[in-house]
Amino acid sequence: MTSVFIDGAAGTTGLDIRDRLAGRTDLSVVTLDEARRKDPSARAEALNDADFVILCLPDEAAKEAVALIASDRPRVIDASSAHRVAPGWTYGFPELEPDGADHIAAARRVSNPGCYPTGFLALVRPLVRTGLLPADWPVTVNAVSGYSGGGKAMIAEYEDQVSPPSFRAYALDLAHKHVPEMTVHSGLSHAPLFAPAVAALRQGMVVEVPLNLAAMPNRPTVAAVRDVLARAYAGQPLVRVADDGLSGIAIEEHAGTDRLTLRVRGNDATGQVRLIATLDNLGKGAGGAAVQNLNIMAGLDPLAGLVS
Ligand SMILES: NC(=O)C1=CN([C@@H]2O[C@H](COP(=O)(O)OP(=O)(O)OC[C@H]3O[C@@H](n4cnc5c(N)ncnc54)[C@H](OP(=O)(O)O)[C@@H]3O)[C@@H](O)[C@H]2O)C=CC1
Numbered sequence: 001m002t003s004v005f006i007d008g009a010a011g012t013t014g015l016d017i018r019d020r021l022a023g024r025t026d027l028s029v030v031t032l033d034e035a036r037r038k039d040p041s042a043r044a045e046a047l048n049d050a051d052f053v054i055l056c057l058p059d060e061a062a063k064e065a066v067a068l069i070a071s072d073r074p075r076v077i078d079a080s081s082a083h084r085v086a087p088g089w090t091y092g093f094p095e096l097e098p099d100g101a102d103h104i105a106a107a108r109r110v111s112n113p114g115c116y117p118t119g120f121l122a123l124v125r126p127l128v129r130t131g132l133l134p135a136d137w138p139v140t141v142n143a144v145s146g147y148s149g150g151g152k153a154m155i156a157e158y159e160d161q162v163s164p165p166s167f168r169a170y171a172l173d174l175a176h177k178h179v180p181e182m183t184v185h186s187g188l189s190h191a192p193l194f195a196p197a198v199a200a201l202r203q204g205m206v207v208e209v210p211l212n213l214a215a216m217p218n219r220p221t222v223a224a225v226r227d228v229l230a231r232a233y234a235g236q237p238l239v240r241v242a243d244d245g246l247s248g249i250a251i252e253e254h255a256g257t258d259r260l261t262l263r264v265r266g267n268d269a270t271g272q273v274r275l276i277a278t279l280d281n282l283g284k285g286a287g288g289a290a291v292q293n294l295n296i297m298a299g300l301d302p303l304a305g306l307v308s
């Protein structure tokens, strides 16, 4: 049976993936007990003995784990941001490019996307690929995450406080660690301006890209933008383009699922559009994406263990 070692199984993403894989009969899951989970020799043994390893660690520990792999056996899925633009690593977003799942199926090293980049890239990449959005367009991305996006430390910070802030803008130096992968994998020629915030709810995420269509050389319509996204994700079970006319979009929309919904709302008279993605930062934004990549790499049902 295919074996999967989760390194970092006591953390937020690791525990989530362990729970997701617990009922699987097509995989055997290996974790280290509390006394050995940070012991480099125990980790080295487990890393080299598994068919797959999923790294649910801070960036430095993820790099250290990769360096501990000395055998050709393990194929790696890294949930951290250590290898998202690194040479030799495949970006683990199967729906993003037409041949994305094929590349992941064949890869030995797959880097899971960040939660914010999952929403951002899903909205922007097809527009750049088809030329609707000029690659040198100055793009802004506003986003709000549930606090579980900050891992154990932020969960404790929010759940131990009597009155945590309802909404907190951060990354005010405009150098968030997700900007490089947003730039590289969107095909934009310069970095988007990324304005994230964290809200006082555990799970959920809204990622928004506002665009002034009227200022673009070809002045596309709102329907033309929606059509590009609808074509790009047609038939994808986890990524859908909704045209439902909702008057408001809730951050909790997909909490507890692995869905990613994209909406294109705008006004042709003003020539303005809001591209809006909703997802669960721990679902398609982390653990769900890791399990999806594992299924694809192992040649299993791609949706096994996922909530579509
Ligand atoms: N939370 C989210 O929404 C997302 C997280 N990620 C990424 O996934 C990775 C894990 O994040 P998350 O689960 O949130 O973080 P957590 O802080 O919740 O968990 C990280 C775990 O790694 C353990 N750890 C740290 N150093 C080592 C080491 N040297 N050897 C073994 N274990 C170690 C920690 O141990 P201890 O328990 O002792 O602290 C902890 O259990 C990060 O790179 C994060 O950026 C990616 C997408 C979304």
Ligand SMILES: CC(=O)N[C@@H](CCC(=O)OP(=O)(O)O)C(=O)O
Residues within 6 Å of the ligand: 079, 080, 081, 113, 114, 115, 116, 145, 146, 147, 148, 149, 150, 154, 178, 196, 197, 198
């Ligand atoms: C709310 C919050 O703090 N979120 C995290 C990102 C969570 C995520 O996507 O994880 P990666 O670190 O793997 O990219 C942050 O902004 O650093």
